[in-house]
Amino acid sequence: MVMLKLFMCLLSVVLLGNKSCNSGALGDFVNLLKTSDKVELFVVEAFPTAAQEQTLDATYVADYKVSEFIPTDPAEATALTFAAVDVKNFDLINVKNCPFMAKYALRFSKGKDRVTMVISPASCGKARMIFASGAKEKNLELTPENSLEAAIQKIVSKQAIVK
Amino acid sequence: MRKQCLTRAFYILAALCFAANLLPAQDLFELKFTDKLGVKYKGLLVLFNDSKMYMRVAYNAENMYKVVNVDYKSEHGTTDGSEYLVLMGSNPRFITQSGQYGYNPDHIIFLEKQEKPYLTDDPNDTSKLLHADAFRALTKTDITDPYLREFYSSDEADYKALRRMFNLDLGSLTLKPKTNTNTYSAGTTMHLVIAANTNIGDIGMSCARDQASLTAEFKGIATSLGIGYKQYLINGDNFTKPAVLNTLNTLVPGSNDVVVFVYRGHGFRWNDQQGAWPQLDMRSSPYTRIGENTALDLDFVFKNIKAKGGRLNIVLGDCCNSSIDISSPLTGSEFLAMQANNNYNDDKLRALFMNSKGNLMATSASPGEVSWANNANGGFFTVSFLQSLREEISFLREDTADWRDLINNTVNGAKRKSSKGVCSNCTVQNGIYHYDVTPKN
Numbered sequence: 001m002v003m004l005k006l007f008m009c010l011l012s013v014v015l016l017g018n019k020s021c022n023s024g025a026l027g028d029f030v031n032l033l034k035t036s037d038k039v040e041l042f043v044v045e046a047f048p049t050a051a052q053e054q055t056l057d058a059t060y061v062a063d064y065k066v067s068e069f070i071p072t073d074p075a076e077a078t079a080l081t082f083a084a085v086d087v088k089n090f091d092l093i094n095v096k097n098c099p100f101m102a103k104y105a106l107r108f109s110k111g112k113d114r115v116t117m118v119i120s121p122a123s124c125g126k127a128r129m130i131f132a133s134g135a136k137e138k139n140l141e142l143t144p145e146n147s148l149e150a151a152i153q154k155i156v157s158k159q160a161i162v163k
Numbered sequence: 164m165r166k167q168c169l170t171r172a173f174y175i176l177a178a179l180c181f182a183a184n185l186l187p188a189q190d191l192f193e194l195k196f197t198d199k200l201g202v203k204y205k206g207l208l209v210l211f212n213d214s215k216m217y218m219r220v221a222y223n224a225e226n227m228y229k230v231v232n233v234d235y236k237s238e239h240g241t242t243d244g245s246e247y248l249v250l251m252g253s254n255p256r257f258i259t260q261s262g263q264y265g266y267n268p269d270h271i272i273f274l275e276k277q278e279k280p281y282l283t284d285d286p287n288d289t290s291k292l293l294h295a296d297a298f299r300a301l302t303k304t305d306i307t308d309p310y311l312r313e314f315y316s317s318d319e320a321d322y323k324a325l326r327r328m329f330n331l332d333l334g335s336l337t338l339k340p341k342t343n344t345n346t347y348s349a350g351t352t353m354h355l356v357i358a359a360n361t362n363i364g365d366i367g368m369s370c371a372r373d374q375a376s377l378t379a380e381f382k383g384i385a386t387s388l389g390i391g392y393k394q395y396l397i398n399g400d401n402f403t404k405p406a407v408l409n410t411l412n413t414l415v416p417g418s419n420d421v422v423v424f425v426y427r428g429h430g431f432r433w434n435d436q437q438g439a440w441p442q443l444d445m446r447s448s449p450y451t452r453i454g455e456n457t458a459l460d461l462d463f464v465f466k467n468i469k470a471k472g473g474r475l476n477i478v479l480g481d482c483c484n485s486s487i488d489i490s491s492p493l494t495g496s497e498f499l500a501m502q503a504n505n506n507y508n509d510d511k512l513r514a515l516f517m518n519s520k521g522n523l524m525a526t527s528a529s530p531g532e533v534s535w536a537n538n539a540n541g542g543f544f545t546v547s548f549l550q551s552l553r554e555e556i557s558f559l560r561e562d563t564a565d566w567r568d569l570i571n572n573t574v575n576g577a578k579r580k581s582s583k584g585v586c587s588n589c590t591v592q593n594g595i596y597h598y599d600v601t602p603k604n
Contacts, residue, residue: 046488047452063450091588095366096533097542098483099429099444099453123485123533126365128449139365143588 029129029138032115033085036108039077041155043068044118046101061105062116062130070159079151080106084117089146090127096141098124104152121149191301191325194218194271196282196293203296207314208235208250209321211554216250219258219314220266230258230314233268238585248273252284258316271295303329321559327508328558351517352391353421354414354473355381358407360428361398362447369536370427373481373545374398377425380549387507388516390421402428404445404459411464416473421516423477424468426461427542430482432530433491438462439530439595441484455492465524465597475519475600480526481542483533511556511564518603525570525596527577534592535581544594547576566600 048063059066072080083089084106104119120126125142142148194206202222210216216235221228233252252268267284274281279295306329315322326332357377359370378394385392395414397406416422429444431453436442440462444453451457461480468476527534527544536542551572555564574594581589 048450050450093539094535094537094586094589095369096483097366097427097429097481097527097536098485098533099431099446099487100365100449101487123531124483124487128364137364141365141588144590 029115029131030085032110032113033081033108033117036081036110036115038107038109039072039080040107040109041070041072041080041152042066042105042107043070043156044102044105046103048102061107062118062128064102064105064118066105070155072155076151076155080148080155081108083146083148083151084108086147089143089148091141091143094141095139096124096126098126100124100126100128102128104156106152119149119152125149191306193297193299193301193305194280194295195297196269196295198293199291205313207301209559211550211557211559215554218252220269221313225262225264227260227262229260229262229266231261231266232256232258233266235271258314258319307331320561324558324561350417351388351419351421351474352393352417353381353385353388353423353516354393354395354416356395356397356410356414356422356424358397358402358424358426358428358443358445360402360444360447362400362402363429364449366429366536366538366542368538369541370398372538373425373427373536373541376541376549377545380552381423384507384512384516387509388512390516400447402445402447404457407443407445407459407464411467414468414471416471418472418474420473421475421477422468422471422473424464424479425545426464426480426482427545428482430461430480430484430526430528430534431458431487432484434486434488435490436486436530439484440465440524441480441482441526441528443480443482453487453489458492461524461526465522469522474603475516476522478522478524479544479548480524481534481536481544481548482527484526484528484530485533486531507556508558511560514564515556515566515569519566519600520603521600523566523570523596523598523600525573525594527594528592529595532592533590534577534594535586535589543580543592544573544577547580548573550576567598570596570598 042061044061044064044066049060049065051063054060054063100120101124102118103121106117106119108115108117114131116130118128118130119142122142122144125144125146127140127142127148129138129140131137190210192208192210194208195204196206197203202224204220204222206218206220208216208218216237218233218235219230220233221230223229232255234254235250235252238249238251250271252270255266255268257266269282269284270286272281272283279298282293282295283291285291306325308326308331311322311325315325355378357374359374361367361371361374363370374396378396382392382394395410397410414422426443429446430441431444432441438460440460443459443461443464444457445459446453446457461478465476465478468478527542534542534544540546551569554560554572555569574596577592577594579585581592583589
């Protein structure tokens, strides 16, 4: 299996002219994630709220109502960014037939540009990437032992101890 | 769309290997290649399903005409966002005399954007890589007796089966003409109900693909059997719980009718749920919250259909059965109180659909498990069901068609597709079923 994957990787470079194995698989979102100057972590409700039903006394990220804001230091923000752009954390072929149940949202900002990654944790590990404009959205499957959820959990559990 | 980027050869083979194309005539492929020494090879690839296929390779060497049989398994994956399909060869066996030399089985590699596949008999050495000379799906007109005899001896079971499949047995054509209407079929209608979440962002494409495969398959079966066919599709914006309930209310099968209900979408279980069967998530938008108005118990659907008194009732749920952090809004008692090319082997079809009665319910995952799909091919369980159905009614299979074999093969097929060896990121799904089907009389 591993041998085959290496072989296929080699083939993709040799035959398809790719520069490296598994580059650029996340599409348009990657550049903004990689170059973001601000990363914010939120705990959010499971389902988004339609704009007309949102209330002024609540905060929403990509229409998901925020339950809690989790502060991150620069090292944690970097770890989250690395995990968010690591293609190994995403299954680009297979999808689970389970409903997306949001729990966390990561908001990456660069100037006025924003992209939010909403996370449905295991056992229905999925991510939904949403541009601030709402014009573009990408659904992604998280791999079973992805480093993104692990990075979030590490920050959240540290936060719980501080409290 | 990604699908449009796939080359025709890759698309056809990927679909066939994994998703079971619906036309028997396209179960056969011809592959031609030339090795580094200039020896020309002609292969006949015969597909049963993604885990069972073989290729007969004919070539001249040592002043002999040789035919070797190589078994194949497929692996479908992606590298750098490009899809690939590898058919891994093993167990070479000479059909003719072997001569002095053996045969290293070839691995066949299909890549996106490449019309013809690559071959190698050594995955560790890219210098041995060959580009095929030609690859094509064979049609009925290609399959003649001389063609088959290039690869088979006349006493082989598969040779005889392929002759029957392609109507090459003149005796059978003249003595036993195919009849579309007969005493078995009179007054029988097949009701196909599909609820497919074709609009949802993550799995919508896979659901649409399964819907197309299922409707083509069952329509073809009904035509082949000469029975009536009614189709009820709940999809797109109409994918709602009331739409399913309304469809079930209007479904009135006769006592000799066949009802097939297939659900393709998200599934889950309440965190306090006792029953084994999943809740069908009847939402087509993430903005709709999960609740009483959107969840439907597969077991309720089964009981509802069973109570209508059709002769044969098949209820399939291809969805997850994993827990969500929400309790059931209903008590169990309240819930229970709610009450194309038709080249099939007709004898086997009749055994399944006309000479059987009873009820069968199956779902793709055990309690606590997720089930899997991919956009190119569909749900692992639905794909496995279609593969198993086609295998069960294939000319190439000698034993009698049987629903228990079919559903066992479906569950095992989906389990195999989700196993680490085939899908490295998947967790294994173990489908479950309730079986109560007996011969009609």
